[in-house]
Amino acid sequence: MNYDKPQHCRPLKLAIQLMLLALLFTACQGDPSVPDERALTKEKLEKLGSMLQQALLDKQELLPVLPPYDTSAYWYLQTLYTQATSNMHLDRRSPTNNKWDQDRQWKVFILKNEEERMAFTLPGGDFFITTAMLKSFKKDYELYALLSFEATLMNDGHLLAQWTKEYNSLTINNLIEGNEQPNPLTAAVLANGMTNFVFDTEAIEAVDKAAIDNTCSTSILDPIGLLPFLANPSYGTANWYKTRPSYLGRTDRLPEMADKRCNNVQQDKGNYKRFVLNVLP
Numbered sequence: 001m002n003y004d005k006p007q008h009c010r011p012l013k014l015a016i017q018l019m020l021l022a023l024l025f026t027a028c029q030g031d032p033s034v035p036d037e038r039a040l041t042k043e044k045l046e047k048l049g050s051m052l053q054q055a056l057l058d059k060q061e062l063l064p065v066l067p068p069y070d071t072s073a074y075w076y077l078q079t080l081y082t083q084a085t086s087n088m089h090l091d092r093r094s095p096t097n098n099k100w101d102q103d104r105q106w107k108v109f110i111l112k113n114e115e116e117r118m119a120f121t122l123p124g125g126d127f128f129i130t131t132a133m134l135k136s137f138k139k140d141y142e143l144y145a146l147l148s149f150e151a152t153l154m155n156d157g158h159l160l161a162q163w164t165k166e167y168n169s170l171t172i173n174n175l176i177e178g179n180e181q182p183n184p185l186t187a188a189v190l191a192n193g194m195t196n197f198v199f200d201t202e203a204i205e206a207v208d209k210a211a212i213d214n215t216c217s218t219s220i221l222d223p224i225g226l227l228p229f230l231a232n233p234s235y236g237t238a239n240w241y242k243t244r245p246s247y248l249g250r251t252d253r254l255p256e257m258a259d260k261r262c263n264n265v266q267q268d269k270g271n272y273k274r275f276v277l278n279v280l281p
Contacts, residue, residue, distance in 0.1 A: 040160060040169060041098050042091075042124075044176045048187075049124025051175070055191040056109075056128065063110040063131060068279050073134070076275035077108045077143070081127055084147040086218055088155040089125065100125065106151075110134070117238035118195055119146055121154040131280055133240060136229055140272045145225025148211040148218075153244075156210055158203045163190070166197060195239060201247035208250070209257055216262030223264055224254045 063069055085106055091099045106125030111118075113130040121127045127150060137143050153159055163172055167185055174181045175190070208226075215223035229235055230251050247253075258264075 040164075040173060040176070042094070042100050043098075044173070045160070046101055046104060046124035048172070048176050049122040049126055051187040052122050052191045052194070053109075053126050055187040059188070059191075061112045063112045063280075069110070072275045072279040073110060074108065076271065077110070077127075077129070080140070080144055081106065081108050081147050081151075083218055084144055084214065085125065085151045085155075087214065088151055117235065118240050119150055120195060121150040121159070123154060123159065125151070125154070127151070133238075134276055134280060136232075136235060136238075137272065138228070138277070139225070139266070139268050141221040141223075141266050141268065142225040142228055143272060143276075144219060144221045145211065145215060145223060146229075148214045148223075149207060149226060152207050152211045152214055153199075153203075156207065158199060158207060161203075162197050162199055163194075166193075196243065198243050198245065201245055204244055205247045205250075208254065209261070212254075212257050212261050216258075216264050220264055220267050222266035223258045223262060227251060227254050230254075 063073070065074055082105075089100055089102070089106055094100075104124070106127065109126065109128045111128055111130045114132050116130055117133040117136055119127070119129040119133050127147065129146075133146075134143075137146075160172075167190075171181070171185050173179075175185050175187065212223040215221060215225075230241070230246060235241055
């Protein structure tokens with residue numbers, strides 16, 4: 001007598017197995033409706049930067065672009081920033097369909113804030129710094145190192161990676177495109193929160209190396225200009241320091257990195273004191 005089980009259920013089992021495999025494959029591939037970071041082109045990032053710039057200017061008080069600041073602090077910072085970001089802005093290594101707009105200047109903005117030591121670069125290149133942060137420096141090369149660092153943090157994609165980690169690329173893209181969404185992220189919310197995003201130490205180390213290379217290729221200034229700020233114990237509670245935490249042995253490794261990567265020497269003529277410290281309120 002044949003006691004074999006009926007065979008009519010096998011096609012159903014096979015169909016179920018195929019469906020499960022398809023679902024597993026889809027899950028591994030990710031949600032196709034969520035664009036990856038490559039979809040956030042530089043054109044889109046420039047648009048986002050303009051939105052954030054306006055949100056910041058609506059809520060923050062700027063040091064007025066009027067005498068004596070327009071021909072001193074603003075002129076000096078803009079000159080150094082344009083120099084420090086020259087290679088990034090030219091963007092020669094990027095594909096022709098994804099470059100920064102050469103007609104769009106990367107501008108400097110000084111926030112009138114004596115309490116918070118903070119500096120950051122928006123996507124698209126605009127740079128913001130507080131008066132408190134400016135007063136933390138004494139020499140030209142210190143500011144130049146900060147400009148290189150913050151521009152590199154943006155240009156090399158670390159800023160975007162941090163934002164997509166916090167909000168995901170679809171939410172960022174919807175903000176840029178003005179698409180409707182259940183819980184919309186606004187430019188004001190992103191602008192208010194961006195100064196509190198904490199970068200991981202691996203990213204900070206990578207930016208240090210790239211920023212040193214940038215300083216060496218665009219100036220004759222000592223590339224370890226962040227060292228005086230990092231070594232000052234009173235700046236340990238600064239917002240900039242807390243959101244850009246140091247990796248192990250950073251103050252020792254910065255000079256080592258600079259020695260290996262370039263042999264620039266500091267050329268200081270007192271311009272920082274003349275154009276910045278002596279004119280700030």
